Amino acid sequence: MDLLSLKDGESKKVVGINAEYAMKKRLIDMGITRGTVITKVKTAPLGDPIEIKLRGYDLTLRKDEAAKITVE
Amino acid sequence: MIIAALAGNPNCGKTTLFNELTGSKQHVGNWPGVTVEKKEGNYKKDNNISIVDLPGTYSLSPYSAEEEIARDYIINSKPNVVVNIVDATSIERNLYLTMQIAQTGTPMVVALNMMDEVESMGIDINTNKLSEMLGVPVVPIVARSGKGIEKLMAVTKDTAQRGIATLKQDVYDKIKNIEENKNDEEADILAADMRYEYIDKVVDSSVFKPQIKKLTTSDKIDQIVTNKVLSLPIFAVVMYMLFACTFSENFLFIEGLPSPGVWLAGVVESLWGSLTGVVDAALVSAGVSDWLHNLVIDGIMAGVGAVFGFIPLVLVLFVLMSFLEDSGYMARVAFVMDRIFRKFGLSGKSFIPLLMGFGCSVPALTASRTLESDKDRKITMMVTPFMSCGAKLPIYLMFVATLFADSNRTAIIFSIYALGMVMAVIGSLLLNKFMFKAENSGFIMELPKYRIPSLKSVGIHAWEKVKGFAIKAGTIILFSTILIWFLSNFNMSGMCDMEESFLAIIGNSIAWIFAPLGFNDWRASVGVVTGWIAKENIVATFGQLFAGVTDEAVLEAVMAGEQGLPAIGDVFTKVSAFSYMAFNLLCMPCFAAVGAMRREFGSMKWTLKAIAFQMVVAYVVALIINVVGNIIF
Numbered sequence: 028m029d030l031l032s033l034k035d036g037e038s039k040k041v042v043g044i045n046a047e048y049a050m051k052k053r054l055i056d057m058g059i060t061r062g063t064v065i066t067k068v069k070t071a072p073l074g075d076p077i078e079i080k081l082r083g084y085d086l087t088l089r090k091d092e093a094a095k096i097t098v099e
Numbered sequence: 100m101i102i103a104a105l106a107g108n109p110n111c112g113k114t115t116l117f118n119e120l121t122g123s124k125q126h127v128g129n130w131p132g133v134t135v136e137k138k139e140g141n142y143k144k145d146n147n148i149s150i151v152d153l154p155g156t157y158s159l160s161p162y163s164a165e166e167e168i169a170r171d172y173i174i175n176s177k178p179n180v181v182v183n184i185v186d187a188t189s190i191e192r193n194l195y196l197t198m199q200i201a202q203t204g205t206p207m208v209v210a211l212n213m214m215d216e217v218e219s220m221g222i223d224i225n226t227n228k229l230s231e232m233l234g235v236p237v238v239p240i241v242a243r244s245g246k247g248i249e250k251l252m253a254v255t256k257d258t259a260q261r262g263i264a265t266l267k268q269d270v271y272d273k274i275k276n277i278e279e280n281k282n283d284e285e286a287d288i289l290a291a292d293m294r295y296e297y298i299d300k301v302v303d304s305s306v307f308k309p310q311i312k313k314l315t316t317s318d319k320i321d322q323i324v325t326n327k328v329l330s331l332p333i334f335a336v337v338m339y340m341l342f343a344c345t346f347s348e349n350f351l352f353i354e355g356l357p358s359p360g361v362w363l364a365g366v367v368e369s370l371w372g373s374l375t376g377v378v379d380a381a382l383v384s385a386g387v388s389d390w391l392h393n394l395v396i397d398g399i400m401a402g403v404g405a406v407f408g409f410i411p412l413v414l415v416l417f418v419l420m421s422f423l424e425d426s427g428y429m430a431r432v433a434f435v436m437d438r439i440f441r442k443f444g445l446s447g448k449s450f451i452p453l454l455m456g457f458g459c460s461v462p463a464l465t466a467s468r469t470l471e472s473d474k475d476r477k478i479t480m481m482v483t484p485f486m487s488c489g490a491k492l493p494i495y496l497m498f499v500a501t502l503f504a505d506s507n508r509t510a511i512i513f514s515i516y517a518l519g520m521v522m523a524v525i526g527s528l529l530l531n532k533f534m535f536k537a538e539n540s541g542f543i544m545e546l547p548k549y550r551i552p553s554l555k556s557v558g559i560h561a562w563e564k565v566k567g568f569a570i571k572a573g574t575i576i577l578f579s580t581i582l583i584w585f586l587s588n589f590n591m592s593g594m595c596d597m598e599e600s601f602l603a604i605i606g607n608s609i610a611w612i613f614a615p616l617g618f619n620d621w622r623a624s625v626g627v628v629t630g631w632i633a634k635e636n637i638v639a640t641f642g643q644l645f646a647g648v649t650d651e652a653v654l655e656a657v658m659a660g661e662q663g664l665p666a667i668g669d670v671f672t673k674v675s676a677f678s679y680m681a682f683n684l685l686c687m688p689c690f691a692a693v694g695a696m697r698r699e700f701g702s703m704k705w706t707l708k709a710i711a712f713q714m715v716v717a718y719v720v721a722l723i724i725n726v727v728g729n730i731i732f
């Protein structure tokens with residue numbers, strides 16, 4: 028299951044990231060490591076990107092990238 | 100001399116701390132080759148400590164120009180000490196950079212910032228434990244009020260003098276070994292994972308969060324501001340206010356009420372006008388020669404006046420921009436607009452410079468500073484002048500009143516504006532593809548907490564901006580104004596009318612270049628050149644050269660489109676008039692805007708590249724209009 032399939036307000040633990048190296052490293056640098064709890068907050072008014080909450084802060088990423096993050 | 104570098108995540112309060120430390124004694128410029136701000140200054144209480152504000156970065160792995168600068172600076176320039184500012188409200192992510200800096204072996208101090216917010220969120224941080232586990236000194240501060248800063252600087256000085264890196268070398272060495280021994284992608288990712296594992300341990304034993312999670316004020320604001328239904332109307336209102344406060348003549352739809360920007364510009368203009376009058380009278384009574392009088396009044400005073408005239412707009416827009424930026428709304432602009440702008444290869448934040456471009460390119464170009472990526476910033480600056488500014492409208496009105504009296508005037512003018520927007524999109528797509536070889540870096544952006552901006556930092560920002568503009572842009576504006584003044588008032592035998600001037604000679608010799616565009620005429624070429632002083636000058640130039648009109652009242656009527664200039668009909672057809680309008684819309688903007696580009700790019704090379712790009716686009720588009728237009732009509 029990927030991050031995109033979360034409903035607004037739902038939280039899940041990260042299992043892994045299926046992206047190429049640069050993107051994967053960037054996401055990990057931002058704190059998206061295995062076991063991190065991510066909450067999906069909302070989708071932008073025009074349908075993309077999405078907003079998530081993790082490690083006490085808010086992050087926005089595009090759906091393309093969110094789809095590469097697998098959760099439990 | 101101790102060199103202390105401020106490093107930290109974006110939005111952790113670096114600039115606030117920097118301003119607090121240096122007061123007003125700071126130098127602002129750009130890092131070489133990129134449009135990223137470089138700030139340096141001395142600690143106001145101890146001139147032996149020099150402080151460098153590094154660009155905000157989440158990590159030392161280079162993803163962007165900013166991150167590369169920060170990383171290279173820490174590793175290669177070897178500052179005596181790094182002051183790592185940590186936003187204590189999102190401590191986990193901030194400590195990632197801390198661990199990376201500690202790993203480099205540079206002496207460092209952690210400044211634990213935003214302690215006021217941490218307290219009000221009910222979070223308790225044991226700084227001794229934190230310091231022990233990280234192996235570096237930790238000083239809690241509130242950058243905004245200055246609390247804890249003297250202590251921070253005392254510890255910083257001490258650390259720099261003793262030159263000790265960290266007391267937890269084993270932790271950092273373990274990660275370093277993994278990175279260096281294997282040195283492949285997998286090892287990098289493993290190392291990153293290990294850092295967060297250690298951070299989790301550190302945070303578990305030194306940060307105590309309240310059990311009950313309640314929504315913060317920031318969350319509540321965000322529920323409204325980026326709400327599905329309300330976000331777009333709120334966005335529209337904020338953008339309208341930004342534009343109206345800077346440029347509106349009928350502010351808040353009240354007839355005749357000037358906006359703060361327009362009002363201030365009016366005040367400056369009338370002060371400058373009276374000063375010019377005084378100088379004029381003094382020169383006349385001193386009996387100076389004609390050319391000197393003319394040089395001072397039409398060359399120097401007009402040139403300096405042009406610089407002053409733009410300062411109010413830059414000031415007002417910049418105060419508002421700092422507000423949007425510091426409050427956290429700017430990041431939401433990108434969140435809301437990303438979907439549209441990424442299709443053009445730009446960032447959601449490009450919306451603001453482009454919107455402002457309809458008012459005036461000068462403040463619009465300075466607004467591009469808020470874009471994070473160097474590539475987006477450069478492309479946005481190159482296409483911003485395609486947005487038709489207020490000074491170009493009189494040109495269209497003149498042509499429309501003269502040549503398109505029988506057509507739908509609104510449609511003609513609208514089509515010019517639309518052409519500018521379309522070219523901005525096409526231009527940015529082309530630049531992405533060919534000049535910047537667009538690497539798709541994704542869009543991963545923090546949405547910072549909403550905060551009330553501090554007036555002090557807004558004030559310092561605005562002052563820097565105005566100063567930078569006056570110096571860097573001012574020089575270009577002044578010199579080019581004097582040059583064009585000289586060219587249009589002199590020939591080999593001394594002072595003369597514009598018809599016989601060097602400029603006329605130049606116009607004659609370059610007119611053939613424009614033949615394929617439909618206007619092979621020296622007066623049209625001269626208009627292009629005088630338009631670079633200010634685009635609306637084209638009307639006055641045409642009035643003088645085509646019809647011998649110098650009467651202000653007549654020229655104003657022409658500018659307002661109330662009266663045509665029948666004489667230009669001898670040279671221009673509808674098609675070539677449209678081509679001429681398009682050319683002046685897209686070609687090099689006025690010198691003031693060129694000065695603003697020079698200031699923002701921080702490099703003459705990039706300024707010239709941008710001008711070359713604009714000239715080529717203008718030529719090609721005007722050529723297409725002329726060729727296609729003549730086939731159809």
Ligand SMILES: Nc1nc2c(ncn2[C@@H]2O[C@H](COP(=O)(O)OP(=O)(O)OP(=O)(O)O)[C@@H](O)[C@H]2O)c(=O)[nH]1
Pocket residue numbers: 107108109110111112113114115116154155156212213214215216240241242243244425426550551552553556
């Ligand atoms: N409550 C509180 N707010 C602070 C403090 N320090 C900074 N701020 C606010 O945090 C926001 C960001 O501060 P900046 O100084 O612009 O942060 P920065 O690190 O320079 O950010 P970038 O230049 O974008 O990397 C501003 O709104 C500041 O007013 C603090 O100690 N307490």
Ligand SMILES: [Mg+2]
Pocket residue numbers: 113114115
């Ligand atoms: Mg800053």
